[in-house]
Amino acid sequence: MNEGGKKTIKMLSLAVLGMFFFSFALVPLYDVFCEVTGLNGKIDLSPSRIVESDISEGRDITVQFVSHNNEQMPWDFGPSDEVINITTGKYYTATYYVKNTTSKAMVAQAIPSVAPSNAAAHLKKLECFCFEQQILKPGEEALLPVRLIFDNELPDNINNIVLSYTIFDVTEDNLDELASYMHEHGEDHHSMGS
Amino acid sequence: MSAVIESHDDHHHGPAKGLTRWLFTTNHKDIGTLYLWFSFAMFLIGGAMALVIRAELFQPGMQIVEPEFYNQMLTLHGLIMVFGAVMPAFVGLANWLVPMMVGAPDMALPRMNNLSFWILPFAFLMMLSSLFMEGGAPNFGWTFYAPLSTTYAPPSVTFFIFSVHILGASSIMGAINVIVTIMNMRAPGMTLMKMPLFVWSWLITAYLLIAVMPVLAGAVTMMLMDIHFGTSFFNAAGGGDPVLFQHIFWFFGHPEVYIMILPAFGIVSHIISTFSRKELFGYSSMVWAMVSIAILSFVVWAHHMFTVGMPLAAELFFMWATMLIAVPTGVKVFNWVATMFRGSITYETPMLFAIAFVVLFTIGGFSGLMLAITPADFQYHDTYFVVAHFHYVLVPGAIFSIMAAVYYWLPKWCGNMYDERLGRLHFWLSFIGVNVTFFPQHFIGLAGMPRRIPDYALQFADWNMVSTVGAFLFGASQILFLFIVVRTVMGGKKATPEVWEGAQGLEWTVDSPPPYHTFSTPPEVK
Numbered sequence: 149m150n151e152g153g154k155k156t157i158k159m160l161s162l163a164v165l166g167m168f169f170f171s172f173a174l175v176p177l178y179d180v181f182c183e184v185t186g187l188n189g190k191i192d193l194s195p196s197r198i199v200e201s202d203i204s205e206g207r208d209i210t211v212q213f214v215s216h217n218n219e220q221m222p223w224d225f226g227p228s229d230e231v232i233n234i235t236t237g238k239y240y241t242a243t244y245y246v247k248n249t250t251s252k253a254m255v256a257q258a259i260p261s262v263a264p265s266n267a268a269a270h271l272k273k274l275e276c277f278c279f280e281q282q283i284l285k286p287g288e289e290a291l292l293p294v295r296l297i298f299d300n301e302l303p304d305n306i307n308n309i310v311l312s313y314t315i316f317d318v319t320e321d322n323l324d325e326l327a328s329y330m331h332e333h334g335e336d337h338h339s340m341g342s
Numbered sequence: 343m344s345a346v347i348e349s350h351d352d353h354h355h356g357p358a359k360g361l362t363r364w365l366f367t368t369n370h371k372d373i374g375t376l377y378l379w380f381s382f383a384m385f386l387i388g389g390a391m392a393l394v395i396r397a398e399l400f401q402p403g404m405q406i407v408e409p410e411f412y413n414q415m416l417t418l419h420g421l422i423m424v425f426g427a428v429m430p431a432f433v434g435l436a437n438w439l440v441p442m443m444v445g446a447p448d449m450a451l452p453r454m455n456n457l458s459f460w461i462l463p464f465a466f467l468m469m470l471s472s473l474f475m476e477g478g479a480p481n482f483g484w485t486f487y488a489p490l491s492t493t494y495a496p497p498s499v500t501f502f503i504f505s506v507h508i509l510g511a512s513s514i515m516g517a518i519n520v521i522v523t524i525m526n527m528r529a530p531g532m533t534l535m536k537m538p539l540f541v542w543s544w545l546i547t548a549y550l551l552i553a554v555m556p557v558l559a560g561a562v563t564m565m566l567m568d569i570h571f572g573t574s575f576f577n578a579a580g581g582g583d584p585v586l587f588q589h590i591f592w593f594f595g596h597p598e599v600y601i602m603i604l605p606a607f608g609i610v611s612h613i614i615s616t617f618s619r620k621e622l623f624g625y626s627s628m629v630w631a632m633v634s635i636a637i638l639s640f641v642v643w644a645h646h647m648f649t650v651g652m653p654l655a656a657e658l659f660f661m662w663a664t665m666l667i668a669v670p671t672g673v674k675v676f677n678w679v680a681t682m683f684r685g686s687i688t689y690e691t692p693m694l695f696a697i698a699f700v701v702l703f704t705i706g707g708f709s710g711l712m713l714a715i716t717p718a719d720f721q722y723h724d725t726y727f728v729v730a731h732f733h734y735v736l737v738p739g740a741i742f743s744i745m746a747a748v749y750y751w752l753p754k755w756c757g758n759m760y761d762e763r764l765g766r767l768h769f770w771l772s773f774i775g776v777n778v779t780f781f782p783q784h785f786i787g788l789a790g791m792p793r794r795i796p797d798y799a800l801q802f803a804d805w806n807m808v809s810t811v812g813a814f815l816f817g818a819s820q821i822l823f824l825f826i827v828v829r830t831v832m833g834g835k836k837a838t839p840e841v842w843e844g845a846q847g848l849e850w851t852v853d854s855p856p857p858y859h860t861f862s863t864p865p866e867v868k
Contacts, residue, residue: 153527156526165556168556170557257580
């Protein structure tokens with residue numbers, strides 16, 4: 149093998165390694181891309197600090213709330229109000245009702261999505277149950293708040309926005325958190341089941 | 343290393359005897375033969391699975407297999423045909439032809455060549471063994487979209503992941519070997535723009551493989567981590583995104599489909615030129631067309647996923663980028679036709695397959711253009727129209743070109759002429775079989791029959807019956823192909839070194855069959 153050949157092999161091997169790592173780099177790149185462009189209906193999952201603007205500059209829009217249960221997630225889960233009429237630039241609080249219908253304590257995570265997707269960049273949440281996991285004891289129920297605002301830059305052609313939450317059973321992946329929660333709340337460890 | 347060569351006995355020696363010849367061989371001709379036989383075996387296995395699918399679809403309702411098994415058949419059929427039949431067949435052709443075409447004594451990395459072949463049977467043994475495991479074989483389609491292939495996958499998915507790792511490693515090693523051979527071992531005087539087109543097509547293909555096979559490895563590695571190590575790359579509950587899987591998969595997948603067609607472009611260019619007895623029309627435009635197709639293949643991936651929900655701007659971009667590929671492809675089809683124009687054409691079997699390739703691949707290209715139209719794609723998506731489209735570019739496209747190559751170069755490889763009458767019979771049976779199988783699938787697809795479903799509504803019954811008859815005709819005619827090839831290898835009319843009147847290229851300057859080692863001293867190319 150001459151020098152040129154060795155150099156070619158070296159370059160190609162580096163290219164292979166580089167592309168392998170590039171495939172993993174696609175994961176954060178994809179998230180950044182979606183966040184910057186607001187595509188894919190992905191919402192910023194951190195609390196915003198936006199201040200309310202002058203309502204007189206806002207306009208009226210309709211927000212519909214929908215809910216999905218992922219797979220066999222047995223909880224009762226749904227919006228308190230299915231439709232609200234709001235004005236952009238002003239904060240509103242909506243609630244979702246949730247009840248653990250099983251006989252074991254469970255951990256859930258709600259994942260939001262917005263349609264149309266280009267409204268996502270204009271939705272800010274001061275507070276949302278989707279920012280954290282929910283732990284409910286057997287039969288426990290709760291009203292989960294989401295405090296949201298649509299900014300005045302919302303594109304004019306969008307008058308109707310659907311805000312969707314899918315609730316996932318993540319108990320299996322969070323047994324430690326569940327155990328410490330039950331401990332703090334004075335429950336017997338074995339009542340959580342599996 | 344040079345000291346070893348000097349002390350080495352210089353006279354030509356033949357192959358070793360027995361099984362070890364094949365196990366330990368580092369000879370590019372032996373490894374090419376191994377690749378070709380392996381891919382033919384995979385072609386028959388994958389074909390048998392296709393016949394299970396077609397037999398079930400012969401009539402509406404469930405007759406022969408369980409839906410779960412049907413899903414396994416269609417998944418394995420796709421995986422085996424793509425990674426086991428088409429890709430190894432092209433690698434086998436590259437092994438046989440690239441060194442002889444550029445005037446090199448062997449591939450640049452002979453031992454790695456041996457390794458890259460011999461890990462393949464294990465990869466497919468592992469994949470096929472999952473058929474006998476609890477929960478069955480992979481059943482999520484050859485595109486293995488998450489979460490179907492992670493959360494809902496059978497336990498055997500881990501074996502599938504490792505077999506993809508292995509066959510990916512094999513492809514990458516093969517690609518490195520091809521590039522190093524072409525870049526460093528060409529005969530004196532053979533500049534890049536004097537290289538035979540098959541060599542050019544493989545050089546570009548090899549670069550595509552280097553670029554995207556690691557991405558496939560990354561995708562299955564992420565699946566592995568999601569399944570076994572609690573990560574959430576594609577798991578929405580943990581903050582991942584299933585749509586991300588589709589982006590990563592098709593970032594690999596679209597260049598992959600060109601990996602399966604570019605070598606075919608090279609083969610067909612040789613054959614059409616030889617049997618038209620004319621120099622190929624527009625050599626340099628052929629090269630640049632392949633280069634542009636390869637580059638464009640990286641910016642069109644999302645046309646496979648228009649329906650996942652994309653903003654208008656992205657849909658327009660991917661639609662136009664996809665349609666742009668029709669331009670270099672059109673240049674190629676034009677050049678093939680222009681080569682035949684006023685040529686002294688004879689219709690030997692390789693030429694029949696090559697002409698059928700041009701016509702039928704173009705039909706597949708046109709249906710591809712229809713699918714590229716975003717608003718229309720919403721109707722065509724996941725219907726049999728898509729199935730018809732990609733089978734037209736893969737079966738009478740890639741596979742016809744491989745058959746054409748085998749008929750064209752087989753006399754060179756084994757020194758015997760094949761039976762021309764049987765060859766033509768094989769061609770016509772295959773040609774009729776392929777069209778009877780896949781053309782009706784356009785109709786039932788446009789009428790709305792979904793793909794990957796073992797049962798269908800009554801109005802699709804007639805064309806499905808026709809399609810199944812065609813599939814069995816096509817399948818049976820490949821047994822004839824096997825018979826023809828075996829008979830030619832065993833004996834027959836002796837071939838001259840040129841084999842074909844008007845064939846151009848270094849491989850025709852050596853004997854038929856060629857000595858075990860060719861071009862130990864490089865030829866001079868003017």
